[in-house]
Amino acid sequence: AQSVTQLDSHVSVSEGTPVLLRCNYSSSYSPSLFWYVQHPNKGLQLLLKYTSAATLVKGINGFEAEFKKSETSFHLTKPSAHMSDAAEYFCVVTDKTSYDKVIFGPGTSLSVIP
Amino acid sequence: GAGVSQSPSNKVTEKGKDVELRCDPISGHTALYWYRQRLGQGLEFLIYFQGNSAPDKSGLPSDRFSAERTGESVSTLTIQRTQQEDSAVYLCASSLVSGATGDTQYFGPGTRLTVL
Numbered sequence: 431a432q433s434v435t436q437l438d439s440h441v442s443v444s445e446g447t448p449v450l451l452r453c454n455y456s457s458s459y460s461p462s463l464f465w466y467v468q469h470p471n472k473g474l475q476l477l478l479k480y481t482s483a484a485t486l487v488k489g490i491n492g493f494e495a496e497f498k499k500s501e502t503s504f505h506l507t508k509p510s511a512h513m514s515d516a517a518e519y520f521c522v523v524t525d526k527t528s529y530d531k532v533i534f535g536p537g538t539s540l541s542v543i544p
Numbered sequence: 545g546a547g548v549s550q551s552p553s554n555k556v557t558e559k560g561k562d563v564e565l566r567c568d569p570i571s572g573h574t575a576l577y578w579y580r581q582r583l584g585q586g587l588e589f590l591i592y593f594q595g596n597s598a599p600d601k602s603g604l605p606s607d608r609f610s611a612e613r614t615g616e617s618v619s620t621l622t623i624q625r626t627q628q629e630d631s632a633v634y635l636c637a638s639s640l641v642s643g644a645t646g647d648t649q650y651f652g653p654g655t656r657l658t659v660l
Contacts, residue, residue, distance in 0.1 A: 472653075476649075
């Protein structure tokens with residue numbers, strides 16, 4: 431069965447410092463992995479996705495994530511946080527070999543301190 | 545269309561009433577998903593459509609919940625005899641083919657349901 435763990439429910443960083451949002455997954459097969467962002471009172475937006483091409487995936491707004499199969503991780507990073515990055519971030523896993531439920535992680539709330 | 549649309553954007557209803565939520569996916573998208581997001585919580589998968597068939601209904605919380613889809617177009621999520629615990633934002637997403645291929649899901653703005 432698939433599952434997604436986001437290790438931190440809340441992360442707070444200072445503006446201009448690096449961001450690390452952690453995600454670990456469990457999947458029986460070769461997964462597809464996504465990060466979505468949800469700004470307050472706005473819809474979900476795709477940040478980036480991994481579907482078995484390059485293990486380092488670059489997304490929008492300077493975010494990137496690295497797929498590490500040995501660690502079953504897909505952590506989201508950004509070198510320098512901006513105030514506009516404050517939002518809720520969701521890690522998502524799907525099973526590529528056959529349709530299975532799309533599993534969302536519980537989310538990590540990112541606060542950026544000026 | 546330009547994106548996934550949902551209606552109504554807000555719905556307030558009394559306990560015990562039935563409600564219908566509507567989702568218009570992006571034109572040409574064969575896969576459609578419904579999720580529920582309770583206040584302060586993550587997304588909870590409800591149901592998935594491929595075309596107008598629903599291969600996975602296991603996320604529906606009870607038999608009060610049902611959904612249908614007309615062809616590869618509009619979907620409605622119906623909640624009968626609403627309860628206060630049904631209060632949540634109901635999100636719809638569509639993708640070109642299906643989650644199995646890693647296709648990106650595009651989300652609608654959601655319907656905020658409040659059951660008094």
